Amino acid sequence: MTTPHDTSAQTAQRIDAMEMTKHRRTPAPDTPQTRAYIRLLEEVSNFQHALVQANPTAEASDELIAKLASVRETLEQAAVPEAERLYARGELSGGEMQVLMPPLTVEHVDDHEFRAHTVAGEFAMGMNQAMHGGVVSVLFDTAMGRLAMGTEMLSARTVYLTTQYRNITPIGERLDLTATVDTVEGRKKFISGQLWHGDTLCAEADSLFVAVKPGQQ
Numbered sequence: 001m002t003t004p005h006d007t008s009a010q011t012a013q014r015i016d017a018m019e020m021t022k023h024r025r026t027p028a029p030d031t032p033q034t035r036a037y038i039r040l041l042e043e044v045s046n047f048q049h050a051l052v053q054a055n056p057t058a059e060a061s062d063e064l065i066a067k068l069a070s071v072r073e074t075l076e077q078a079a080v081p082e083a084e085r086l087y088a089r090g091e092l093s094g095g096e097m098q099v100l101m102p103p104l105t106v107e108h109v110d111d112h113e114f115r116a117h118t119v120a121g122e123f124a125m126g127m128n129q130a131m132h133g134g135v136v137s138v139l140f141d142t143a144m145g146r147l148a149m150g151t152e153m154l155s156a157r158t159v160y161l162t163t164q165y166r167n168i169t170p171i172g173e174r175l176d177l178t179a180t181v182d183t184v185e186g187r188k189k190f191i192s193g194q195l196w197h198g199d200t201l202c203a204e205a206d207s208l209f210v211a212v213k214p215g216q217q
């Protein structure tokens with residue numbers, strides 16, 4: 001039996017970055033299996049929010065642990081290599097097919113501009129109803145990474161990402177995220193982004209993405 005964080009199993013395989021990107025960025029086929037998996041991720045996301053809000057009794061925690069262990073074992077029986085997974089598939093790694101960050105709903109993306117919005121639950125909170133700064137940065141990385149891939153969806157990596165936190169980013173409110181390609185120099189794209197709550201600028205970021213070369217991981 002594998003442990004929850006086992007990456008030595010045959011399911012952890014590295015392949016060429018371009019091949020993996022092709023797989024990950026191709027939307028999963030619209031089948032009953034995919035639709036059910038999306039519902040499962042939604043329930044996991046709801047679970048994450050409920051988890052941070054609750055103070056269960058010791059008995060309730062022990063009951064939950066037993067139930068969760070049983071759920072985990074069911075998932076372990078269905079594990080597949082990364083290049084076959086449904087998880088994080090689709091044109092945006094930060095959409096509804098993942099539970100790492102608040103899901104971004106894309107409104108527009110081309111080779112120059114990206115626009116999306118999100119509403120974050122308390123799982124994404126640092127404290128006092130403010131979003132954790134690292135979650136702000138992962139939203140920027142995902143949005144700007146998607147923009148760097150452009151309409152041709154070529155794999156690109158973050159070389160640096162600098163986030164300036166201007167105002168508290170609220171939990172439970174609509175947030176709008178925009179990103180723009182400022183300069184292109186060969187494999188390099190310099191991209192800036194802003195995260196807005198209404199007219200309030202919550203954070204802004206500058207980044208450099210570099211397109212991967214054939215053969216890179």
Ligand SMILES: CCCCC/C=C\C/C=C\C/C=C\C/C=C\CCCC(=O)SCCNC(=O)CCNC(=O)[C@H](O)C(C)(C)COP(=O)(O)OP(=O)(O)OC[C@H]1O[C@@H](n2cnc3c(N)ncnc32)[C@H](O)[C@@H]1OP(=O)(O)O
Binds near residue numbers: 098155188
């Ligand atoms: C469930 C949600 C999942 C979300 C997915 C998030 C992450 C997934 C992780 C990996 C998947 C990859 C792509 C996914 C797409 C977008 C999502 C976000 C992307 C990331 O989150 S990805 C993880 C973090 N990221 C890294 O893990 C990068 C580590 N790194 C490297 O892999 C190499 O570093 C590489 C390949 C980037 C470059 O290496 P290389 O050998 O190909 O190229 P080289 O070194 O020649 O640099 C080329 C030109 O960039 C200039 N340059 C370099 N560094 C500079 C600096 N600091 N400042 C200014 N200029 C710089 C040079 O000066 C030269 O410029 P010039 O050509 O003009 O001389």
